[in-house]
Amino acid sequence: MLPKINISIIRLVIWEIDMSTATKHTSELTAKIINPLLSSTRDVFEMMLDCTPVRSGLSLKTKNSPENELSAVIGITGNASGTIVLSVKKQTALNIYESMLGTKAVEIDREVMDAIGEITNMIAGAAKAKLESYSLSISIPNLISGKGHEVHYPTGVTPICLSFESDMGSFCIEAGFASKE
Amino acid sequence: MKVLVVDDSRTMRVIITKALAQLGFGDVTEAADGREALELFNSNSFDAVLSDWNMPNMNGLEFLKEVRQINKTIPFIMITTEAERGSVVAAIQAGVTDYVVKPFTQDALRKKLEQRITSLV
Numbered sequence: 001m002l003p004k005i006n007i008s009i010i011r012l013v014i015w016e017i018d019m020s021t022a023t024k025h026t027s028e029l030t031a032k033i034i035n036p037l038l039s040s041t042r043d044v045f046e047m048m049l050d051c052t053p054v055r056s057g058l059s060l061k062t063k064n065s066p067e068n069e070l071s072a073v074i075g076i077t078g079n080a081s082g083t084i085v086l087s088v089k090k091q092t093a094l095n096i097y098e099s100m101l102g103t104k105a106v107e108i109d110r111e112v113m114d115a116i117g118e119i120t121n122m123i124a125g126a127a128k129a130k131l132e133s134y135s136l137s138i139s140i141p142n143l144i145s146g147k148g149h150e151v152h153y154p155t156g157v158t159p160i161c162l163s164f165e166s167d168m169g170s171f172c173i174e175a176g177f178a179s180k181e
Numbered sequence: 182m183k184v185l186v187v188d189d190s191r192t193m194r195v196i197i198t199k200a201l202a203q204l205g206f207g208d209v210t211e212a213a214d215g216r217e218a219l220e221l222f223n224s225n226s227f228d229a230v231l232s233d234w235n236m237p238n239m240n241g242l243e244f245l246k247e248v249r250q251i252n253k254t255i256p257f258i259m260i261t262t263e264a265e266r267g268s269v270v271a272a273i274q275a276g277v278t279d280y281v282v283k284p285f286t287q288d289a290l291r292k293k294l295e296q297r298i299t300s301l302v
Binding site: 117 | 267
């Protein structure tokens with residue numbers, strides 16, 4: 001007879017192995033930005049959208065296409081270089097727009113993209129402020145839409161993907177960094 | 182009371198303009214970057230300026246420096262994600278009146294604008 005095993009403990013062990021693998025194989029700097037990204041994402045959603053996002057996963061990215069059909073991409077330069085991407089589903093983008101501006105939108109247009117770009121700008125800006133020693137600068141956000149679009153990271157960097165659930169819908173923050181040493 | 186709101190994000194311009202309207206300031210002119218804002222500033226009379234930092238063509242710090250060449254006293258509030266000490270110091274040295282770090286709650290923005298702008302009425 002097989003011994004009884006607590007499923008939640010197995011899930012916890014698998015989660016910890018995933019976390020350890022995720023940070024071991026990505027660059028040290030990419031791992032360092034995880035906590036600043038988590039806290040800045042929470043702050044931006046709480047203050048600007050009045051909802052608290054809950055992290056639902058952390059994984060390494062093995063393909064160049066983001067998880068969802070709309071991406072806001074911000075380049076980072078300074079004593080490190082890299083990319084931060086907010087990847088959202090269409091409905092999540094429409095919900096974020098409505099929450100920020102108090103007006104409904106039915107399609108992804110320039111105004112919805114602008115709102116998603118600004119949320120991404122705030123997340124990247126707040127995370128950058130927490131990594132002050134790297135003297136980072138952030139670019140103006142670029143918006144890319146369409147299924148299967150690709151975002152490329154610095155050579156040799158394996159980006160991470162932080163998944164969230166929120167009242168706005170699900171979304172991912174993807175990031176990959178390399179220091180200039 | 183004429184206010185110039187400068188931000189490359191239309192979303193942010195709408196949020197800031199709404200907050201100003203709630204405080205009773207409806208005479209707002211918008212610009213999408215520092216260059217456009219400077220042209221407006223040179224050809225109009227404003228009582229306060231609210232500006233983002235990271236913008237194309239001319240950023241908020243460059244715009245602030247240009248404004249201070251023309252007008253040393255007009256209230257100039259920077260509304261930005263640039264929260265590092267070095268950025269805040271650079272803005273203070275250039276003559277910024279006040280500094281609002283994004284993200285913010287609607288209440289926090291209204292309070293800051295109320296403190297700085299209603300005192301001018």
